[in-house]
Amino acid sequence: xxxxxxxxxxxxxxxxxxxxxxxxxxxxxxxxxxxxxxxxxxxxxxxxxxxxxxxxxxxxxxxxxxxxxxxxxxxxxxxxxxxxxxxxxxxxxxxxxxxxxxxxxxxxxxxxxxxxxxxxxxxxxxxxxxxxxxxxxxxxxxxxxxxxxxxxxxxxxxxxxxxxxxxxxxxxxxxxxxxxxxxxxxxxxxxxxxxxxxxxxxxxxxxxxxxxxxxxxxxxxxxxxxxxxxxxxxxxxxxxxxxxxxxxxxxxxxxxxxxxxxxxxxxxxxxxxxxxxxxxxxxxxxxxxxxxxxxxxxxxxxxxxxxxxxxxxxxxxxxxxxx
Amino acid sequence: xxxxxxxxxxxxxxxxxxxxxxxxxxxxxxxxxxxxxxxxxxxxxxxxxxxxxxxxxxxxxxxxxxxxxxxxxxxxxxxxxxxxxxxxxxxxxxxxxxxxxxxxxxxxxxxxxxxxxxxxxxxxxxxxxxxxxxxxxxxxxxxxxxxxxxxxxxxxxxxxxxxxxxxxxxxxxxxxxxxxxxxxxxxxxxxxxxxxxxxxxxxxxxxxxxxxxxxxxxxxxxxxxxxxxxxxxxxxxxxxxxxxxxxxxxxxxxxxxxxxxxxxxxxxxxxxxxxxxxxxxxxxxxxxxxxxxxxxxxxxxxxxxxxxxxxxxxxxxxxxxxx
Numbered sequence: 001x002x003x004x005x006x007x008x009x010x011x012x013x014x015x016x017x018x019x020x021x022x023x024x025x026x027x028x029x030x031x032x033x034x035x036x037x038x039x040x041x042x043x044x045x046x047x048x049x050x051x052x053x054x055x056x057x058x059x060x061x062x063x064x065x066x067x068x069x070x071x072x073x074x075x076x077x078x079x080x081x082x083x084x085x086x087x088x089x090x091x092x093x094x095x096x097x098x099x100x101x102x103x104x105x106x107x108x109x110x111x112x113x114x115x116x117x118x119x120x121x122x123x124x125x126x127x128x129x130x131x132x133x134x135x136x137x138x139x140x141x142x143x144x145x146x147x148x149x150x151x152x153x154x155x156x157x158x159x160x161x162x163x164x165x166x167x168x169x170x171x172x173x174x175x176x177x178x179x180x181x182x183x184x185x186x187x188x189x190x191x192x193x194x195x196x197x198x199x200x201x202x203x204x205x206x207x208x209x210x211x212x213x214x215x216x217x218x219x220x221x222x223x224x225x226x227x228x229x230x231x232x233x234x235x236x237x238x239x240x241x242x243x244x245x246x247x248x249x250x251x252x253x254x255x256x257x258x259x260x261x262x263x264x265x266x267x268x269x270x271x272x273x274x275x276x277x278x279x280x281x282x283x284x285x286x287x288x289x290x291x292x293x294x295x296x297x298x299x300x301x302x303x304x305x306x307x308x309x310x311x312x313x314x315x316x317x318x319x320x321x322x323x
Numbered sequence: 324x325x326x327x328x329x330x331x332x333x334x335x336x337x338x339x340x341x342x343x344x345x346x347x348x349x350x351x352x353x354x355x356x357x358x359x360x361x362x363x364x365x366x367x368x369x370x371x372x373x374x375x376x377x378x379x380x381x382x383x384x385x386x387x388x389x390x391x392x393x394x395x396x397x398x399x400x401x402x403x404x405x406x407x408x409x410x411x412x413x414x415x416x417x418x419x420x421x422x423x424x425x426x427x428x429x430x431x432x433x434x435x436x437x438x439x440x441x442x443x444x445x446x447x448x449x450x451x452x453x454x455x456x457x458x459x460x461x462x463x464x465x466x467x468x469x470x471x472x473x474x475x476x477x478x479x480x481x482x483x484x485x486x487x488x489x490x491x492x493x494x495x496x497x498x499x500x501x502x503x504x505x506x507x508x509x510x511x512x513x514x515x516x517x518x519x520x521x522x523x524x525x526x527x528x529x530x531x532x533x534x535x536x537x538x539x540x541x542x543x544x545x546x547x548x549x550x551x552x553x554x555x556x557x558x559x560x561x562x563x564x565x566x567x568x569x570x571x572x573x574x575x576x577x578x579x580x581x582x583x584x585x586x587x588x589x590x591x592x593x594x595x596x597x598x599x600x601x602x603x604x605x606x607x608x609x610x611x612x613x614x615x616x617x618x619x620x621x622x623x624x625x626x627x628x629x630x631x632x633x634x635x636x637x638x639x640x641x642x643x644x645x646x
Binding site: 021 | 343348350351352353355360362363364366367369370371373394395397398400406408410442443444445449452454456457458459466468469470532533
């Protein structure tokens with residue numbers, strides 16, 4: 001039987017490299033570099049809402065951190081420190097050390113890739129709930145915000161959209177994918193790549209950025225709202241996998257592409273004069289960066305299909321209280 | 324019907340005073356003062372574990388922040404920023420705006436007292452879970468740690484211990500208190516005073532500090548473990564209310580006093596030469612500060628009763644996975 005303190009010691013204390021004081025006191029202590037600001041955000045994953053209860057714990061540990069890293073990427077911040085608040089049902093904490101062991105392995109695999117120190121957290125007993133806070137450094141006054149988009153900007157996305165939503169539709173038995181298609185799409189759902197380095201490199205190139213967690217339309221919609229601008233995007237310009245291409249333009253696949261969520265890619269806007277540099281960055285980082293439309297005056301978000309006709313959608317994205 | 328974004332806007336966006344960028348982007352931005360370190364911690368409150376499901380939402384909002392402020396107090400840090408991750412069952416988010424309204428009022432009442440900006444968070448749907456992160460500033464290399472206690476130090480506590488545990492025992496029908504006693508003890512349970520100013524003033528006076536959340540024995544035990552020292556305390560020196568005095572030395576009352584938890588008072592150690600200054604501080608802040616024992620070499624924690632006999636306890640404090 002593990003006590004709360006044993007649990008923390010056993011699974012979550014690892015050496016830290018850039019921290020004044022890590023886990024073990026009433027608070028952790030960090031010191032930010034002199035000329036930087038700190039970017040701070042938090043994301044919660046709830047069993048049955050954000051993941052199925054029987055999700056592989058290793059990928060859950062990985063993804064819990066990935067979705068938070070994605071917020072740092074969207075600000076252009078370098079992630080440095082994380083806190084992990086785990087609410088665990090007794091059967092996961094006590095009887096099944098394999099669960100916690102796998103969860104922590106997945107978490108630290110990604111943390112180490114990005115040199116993020118786990119500096120604190122909380123372990124409590126209750127319905128499974130994973131709440132992570134992430135803290136990163138960003139050069140003073142340089143953070144990528146939602147509010148910086150300007151008419152004339154190109155709209156870009158990184159990677160491919162919609163695969164996580166496709167495979168989720170299969171898992172929830174709303175659609176049937178072939179086995180090979182499931183295999184191809186699963187990494188997008190379970191081990192999304194947070195575009196951390198890309199985010200930092202977009203400082204000075206992009207006017208605005210957001211990460212796509214609730215779906216392209218919803219998240220681009222935030223940029224429009226905060227920047228007081230409009231957007232027109234071409235659906236067929238949106239980069240997507242061969243699996244997605246097969247199911248387009250069926251309406252359910254269009255929904256996955258535009259409003260599925262769980263993509264954790266970046267959507268950003270940049271002036272046309274930066275196209276060449278952005279293309280070079282795409283090459284250098286081996287990340288697909290695709291122009292999908294333009295920012296304009298006004299406030300509407302128009303998605304055009306292959307024929308240039310606007311696509312009408314009922315829902316623009318994922319709302320935690322309505323789905 | 325509120326959407327997630329409406330919810331956040333309506334109840335949780337308030338003007339911030341010391342923040343570069345508050346709620347609304349992928350992350351908040353803060354800038355720490357040059358010669359300070361940042362203290363960061365998080366505490367989660369789970370319905371049915373840390374509070375009864377029908378707890379008044381206003382006091383719940385207050386207490387959720389108070390327990391986090393208490394961690395800042397224990398480090399000697401000045402709390403500056405908070406993030407709030409709320410997992411809410413649908414009936415609280417949608418049908419009962421009175422609940423969220425009262426919760427946010429309680430939260431901001433205390434936040435404003437301490438000039439803490441709410442800079443971010445997350446709102447998700449699921450079993451009620453309140454996860455708060457707090458970030459404070461502390462002068463470089465001056466934070467109060469658990470590891471600084473030295474043989475010869477006096478052991479001090481702030482305030483009165485055990486009242487929250489007394490009234491909880493009554494609420495859980497394990498004991499029966501008189502109505503007037505319940506009234507007297509309820510504030511300790513619902514609106515604990517985080518000793519924020521005291522913590523900051525103890526920098527330079529105390530060698531070590533911790534906040535008492537899991538019970539005096541458990542939390543003082545952490546100081547002993549991290550500092551590699553022993554302690555002897557006199558139970559009858561522990562400051563407590565007239566209600567507690569009435570029920571002592573009954574074993575259940577002793578348990579409330581020594582191991583009840585939820586006190587959110589500070590336990591700290593300081594060299595005897597600082598007694599006079601600490602007494603003056605007690606006077607100035609109108610907070611009871613009481614010497615309850617001494618730090619020694621070795622590693623045991625001995626609590627002596629009125630007759631000088633050691634008190635044997637089965638459990639030293641609250642463990643989230645064993646109670």
